[in-house]
Amino acid sequence: MTWLSVVVQGMLLGGIFAMAAAGLSLVFGVMRIANLAHGDLMILGGYVASVTAAHYGVPVPLTIVVSMVAVGALGYLVQRSMLDRAMGLGELAPMLVTFGISVVIPNVLVQVFSNDAQPLSVGSLGTASIHVGGDLSIGWFPLITLLAAVAVLTVLQLFLHRTQPGRIVRATADDRAVVRLMGVDNRRVYALTTVIAFGTVALAGVLYTMRQGGVTPYEGQLTVLFAFETVIIGGLGSLWGTLAGGMVLGVAQSVGAQISPDLPLLAGHVVFLLVLVFRPQGMFGRSVLA
Amino acid sequence: MTAQTVPGTEATALPAVHRSRRATVLGLTGTAAVLLAMAALPYLVDSGVTGQLVKLCYLVALASMWNLLTGYAGMMSMGQQAFIGLGAYLLFVVNDHGVNVYAGTLVVSALVALLAWPLSYLAFRLRGGYFAVGTWVIAEVVRLIVVRFDSLGAASGRSLSDVTADPVLRRAFTYWLALAVMAAAVLGTYAMLRSRLGLGLQAIRDDDTAAGSLGVDVTRGKRTVYIAAAAGCAAAGAVICVNSLGVASPTQIFGVQYSALMVFMVIIGGIGTVEGPVIGALAYFLLDKYFAQSGVWYLVVVGAVAIAVSLYLPRGLWGTFAQRTGWAVFPVRHTVGR
Numbered sequence: 298m299t300w301l302s303v304v305v306q307g308m309l310l311g312g313i314f315a316m317a318a319a320g321l322s323l324v325f326g327v328m329r330i331a332n333l334a335h336g337d338l339m340i341l342g343g344y345v346a347s348v349t350a351a352h353y354g355v356p357v358p359l360t361i362v363v364s365m366v367a368v369g370a371l372g373y374l375v376q377r378s379m380l381d382r383a384m385g386l387g388e389l390a391p392m393l394v395t396f397g398i399s400v401v402i403p404n405v406l407v408q409v410f411s412n413d414a415q416p417l418s419v420g421s422l423g424t425a426s427i428h429v430g431g432d433l434s435i436g437w438f439p440l441i442t443l444l445a446a447v448a449v450l451t452v453l454q455l456f457l458h459r460t461q462p463g464r465i466v467r468a469t470a471d472d473r474a475v476v477r478l479m480g481v482d483n484r485r486v487y488a489l490t491t492v493i494a495f496g497t498v499a500l501a502g503v504l505y506t507m508r509q510g511g512v513t514p515y516e517g518q519l520t521v522l523f524a525f526e527t528v529i530i531g532g533l534g535s536l537w538g539t540l541a542g543g544m545v546l547g548v549a550q551s552v553g554a555q556i557s558p559d560l561p562l563l564a565g566h567v568v569f570l571l572v573l574v575f576r577p578q579g580m581f582g583r584s585v586l587a
Numbered sequence: 588m589t590a591q592t593v594p595g596t597e598a599t600a601l602p603a604v605h606r607s608r609r610a611t612v613l614g615l616t617g618t619a620a621v622l623l624a625m626a627a628l629p630y631l632v633d634s635g636v637t638g639q640l641v642k643l644c645y646l647v648a649l650a651s652m653w654n655l656l657t658g659y660a661g662m663m664s665m666g667q668q669a670f671i672g673l674g675a676y677l678l679f680v681v682n683d684h685g686v687n688v689y690a691g692t693l694v695v696s697a698l699v700a701l702l703a704w705p706l707s708y709l710a711f712r713l714r715g716g717y718f719a720v721g722t723w724v725i726a727e728v729v730r731l732i733v734v735r736f737d738s739l740g741a742a743s744g745r746s747l748s749d750v751t752a753d754p755v756l757r758r759a760f761t762y763w764l765a766l767a768v769m770a771a772a773v774l775g776t777y778a779m780l781r782s783r784l785g786l787g788l789q790a791i792r793d794d795d796t797a798a799g800s801l802g803v804d805v806t807r808g809k810r811t812v813y814i815a816a817a818a819g820c821a822a823a824g825a826v827i828c829v830n831s832l833g834v835a836s837p838t839q840i841f842g843v844q845y846s847a848l849m850v851f852m853v854i855i856g857g858i859g860t861v862e863g864p865v866i867g868a869l870a871y872f873l874l875d876k877y878f879a880q881s882g883v884w885y886l887v888v889v890g891a892v893a894i895a896v897s898l899y900l901p902r903g904l905w906g907t908f909a910q911r912t913g914w915a916v917f918p919v920r921h922t923v924g925r
Contacts, residue, residue, distance in 0.1 A: 325716070327717075330716070331716015331717060331719065331720070332716075333665070333716065333719065333720070379894065380750070382898050383897065383898055386897075386901050387899070387901075388661075388715065388748075388899060389657070389661075389663060389897075390859070390897050390898065392663055392715070392716050392719065393850065393854060393893065393894070393897040394894050396665075396850055396888045396893070396895055397891065397894035397897070398890070399888035399890075399895040400847050400889060400890030400893070401887050401891055401894075403882075404883045404886040404890065405887055406885045407883045408882070408883045408884055408887065449631060518843055521720070522720065522724055522727065523725060525717065525720040525721075526724065527725075528717075529713070529717060529721075548637065549754075551909065562727065562731060562734070563728065563731040566724050566727055566728045566731070567728065569724060570709060570724070570725075570728065572741055573709060573712045573713070573721070574709065574712070577712045577713075582889060
């Protein structure tokens, strides 16, 4: 029964990974940019929430919105001022720019807020749980994060497939030159994509921070790996694959932690490398976005 | 199926393709002079100076290796710290078995090259940014495995068991080792790029699909570079280990900040040139010497400068200079003309 509980906890954890990975997958699908700063943006999202709650008295649930808007706006600025230009310079430049951002963010956070953890508590919700039977109980908060992840992925899927802007985003992913010929400014599509990606990763970051009870500046170096691993385990270009990928990674880490407290990271990485060896296209891999 | 003759081929002579011989000779003579002068330094200056130059030497070696990977083979790695760390840790192993640290550096480069070969099959499953993160994951896995060995100091690092006892000799030997590793990295890169393989690599850098269609064995070229860069980074890792008489912490020697450093040095100096990483390492060395005390802001500046240079000076300092003047210390390009 404990093992069932371990697996369920891992699946719930996977929701956060999936949410973080969705934006990574979207940006890569549309612009072919692998955003190396994705993990740090997630942590930045957590910081925005924590700081607005602690220093400006914003109610904790509202900090989610504040963080998504702030990091989303940053996404617009980054896209317009750096990535648009970098994309014109070749394949390497956008990666270098995002890597530069990933160096800047944590060090600014250390300088401004020190190395100490910035707390963000959801109060009694953090410990409340539903008793399912036996020794299996499911925490309310992890359950909410998983539902939120499913909701985010569903909304993203509906947006990409059922709305006009979403169709344009997918068309741009397929062929930006043709989209331009149809009279669409592809840079606006890119900006929209980046704003969505930064907004969702901020949401993932806030939920991650709430789950951990706080956040430290260099955690982005871990979360960026989780996000990329999730995308690759799930398969590039499939949002439901991303959800499955997050759950596989979450379960791997959770089972690893159950075996020995120093194993969760190694277990997660090893599962990722095994997927790479035996199923490099991922579980639900397709070649293009959505 | 008949072969067609192109009209006029017999009449006009083929244009000559050549690589400047004079620049080659001048460049190599100059380099030899600089290396000889540097080798003489322990007799001339205080060991504090050579101690600092040890750092410059391994920085140049690291930057050259990252440049070879990214600038020539088009593989952006975020995981070279795997090989830096392995170089340092395997040096403990060979040193414990009675090999002195200087010969040991050569041994660990060879061992790491052997390890990098199977790892390349894993890493090459991914491309572009996913390759970058894949190599980073591999580095994390290596670190997490290494810290499971108590004999290697587990999570707290350890010191070398057998080093040269006399401190003056030890510092001089360490410096010469670092100098040799740097010279091997730079001149090895240069030799590799001037070979047939290097011609293929430059084609891969420009467009790997086109290179493949013209008969360049792209995967083989990339694998050779991956293994060579791993060996070079391992040698640099061994130098770092010898220089500090051990490893202070595994998270530091396996830290992604080494990748950040390499990116910075190569971008500043000029990616895809042999000279660029040397210039970039020198720039970083000076920046580090004079601004490292200003704390974390300095790292913020490092990141911001890397962004600015990749956007507004994508050829870097040396690349821009070489393009304007046509100079090359290490000419690898062929030019068409008389």
